[in-house]
Amino acid sequence: DAKTTQPNSMESNEEEPVHLPCNHSTISGTDYIHWYRQLPSQGPEYVIHGLTSNVNNRMASLAIAEDRKSSTLILHRATLRDAAVYYCILTGYGGATNKLIFGTGTLLAVQP
Amino acid sequence: GAVVSQHPSWVICKSGTSVKIECRSLDFQATTMFWYRQFPKQSLMLMATSNEGSKATYEQGVEKDKFLINHASLTLSTLTVTSAHPEDSSFYICSAREGGTGTEAFFGQGTRLTVV
Numbered sequence: 676d677a678k679t680t681q682p683n684s685m686e687s688n689e690e691e692p693v694h695l696p697c698n699h700s701t702i703s704g705t706d707y708i709h710w711y712r713q714l715p716s717q718g719p720e721y722v723i724h725g726l727t728s729n730v731n732n733r734m735a736s737l738a739i740a741e742d743r744k745s746s747t748l749i750l751h752r753a754t755l756r757d758a759a760v761y762y763c764i765l766t767g768y769g770g771a772t773n774k775l776i777f778g779t780g781t782l783l784a785v786q787p
Numbered sequence: 788g789a790v791v792s793q794h795p796s797w798v799i800c801k802s803g804t805s806v807k808i809e810c811r812s813l814d815f816q817a818t819t820m821f822w823y824r825q826f827p828k829q830s831l832m833l834m835a836t837s838n839e840g841s842k843a844t845y846e847q848g849v850e851k852d853k854f855l856i857n858h859a860s861l862t863l864s865t866l867t868v869t870s871a872h873p874e875d876s877s878f879y880i881c882s883a884r885e886g887g888t889g890t891e892a893f894f895g896q897g898t899r900l901t902v903v
Contacts, residue, residue, distance in 0.1 A: 707889050718793070718880045718894035719831070726889065762830075766888035775821055775882060775892055777831040 679763045684782040687753045695748040695781055697763030702743050706767040709775075710737065710748050712759040719762065719777075722748065758785045789815045791883050793895025800871055800902055808866045808898045810881030816861035817883035821892070822854075825878040837864055871902040 680698040687693040699708065709724040723730055723737045725746075730737040736749040750757055762780040766773065790813040800806050810820060819838055823831040835851075837843035837858035845851045855867040864883075868875055878899055884892040 705888075709891070711892075711894075713831075716878075716897070716899075718791075718897045719882075721891040721893060724889075724891055760830075773888055774833060774836055775884075776833055777823075779830050 679765060679778050681761070681763055681778065681781045683779065684784065686784045686786060687750075687757075689755060689785055689787050690752050693750040693753045693757070693783065693785075695750075695761050695763075695783065696745065697747070698745045699763070699765055700744045702765055703767055706765040708737065708739060708743075708746050709764045709766055710735070710761060711764065711777075712757075712761045713780075714759045720759075722761070753783075753785045755785050755787060758783055789813075789883075789885070789893045791817075791881065791893045791895045793881050793898055795898060796896060797899040798901070800900070802872055802902055803870055805867055805869045806871055806900060808868075808879055808881070808900075810864045810866070810883065810895050812862045812883040812885075812893070815883075815885045817864070817885060818861065819884045820858055820864040821882040821884075822856060822864075822866050823880045823882070825880060825897075831880060834866075868900065871900070873902045876900055876902045 710722040711719040713719040723735050725737045738747045760780040760782050762777050792811045794809045822834045825831045834849045835843040835845045839858050839861050843856035858864040880897045881895045882892045
């Protein structure tokens with residue numbers, strides 16, 4: 676299974692940009708890169724996903740390296756409500772990669 | 788975004804009884820649903836994947852006779868914890884996806900199960 680590696684924790688200040696890295700050196704050509712986040716005692720929330728090109732939506736931006744072996748989730752202006760565990764997940768076609776398997780994620784703390 | 792409703796949000800049951808948790812996709816048809824359990828301060832652990840009308844595929848180590856999953860329609864999946872024991876106490880979360888791996892998944896709010 677293609678795995679992802681994320682820092683255990685990061686800190687940010689409110690209203691500053693946050694760059695959350697994810698390494699996935701064994702990614703295959705059909706794997707999508709998904710990001711979800713989870714607030715305490717809640718189910719995860721979809722953030723963004725992409726395949727090869729950078730992606731933007733109202734919540735965040737996803738920057739994907741040219742070789743696709745790493746990606747970065749960008750929160751343009753962190754708020755206190757962005758404090759959560761962020762998960763970077765690869766999903767692909769067929770077999771185990773069709774599943775949505777969570778790693779340990781990055782715990783983001785946002786300071787006022 | 789799309790809405791996935793999970794019910795109940797919390798339940799307390801006696802040891803040896805069974806508990807059913809429902810997961811509904813309210814505004815889309817879920818071709819695939821996932822069930823997870825999460826212990827305190829840990830990540831989500833995938834229990835099983837189900838496709839509408841098919842038997843669920845369980846992850847290694849998950850007892851299929853204890854955790855019964857039914858995905859009877861494109862908008863409803865249920866997880867029944869049979870003969871619950873205190874060690875089954877956990878946070879159970881469902882997820883639904885309309886399309887393939889290139890589409891986003893949406894999650895229920897979770898069910899806190901406490902077995903006493």
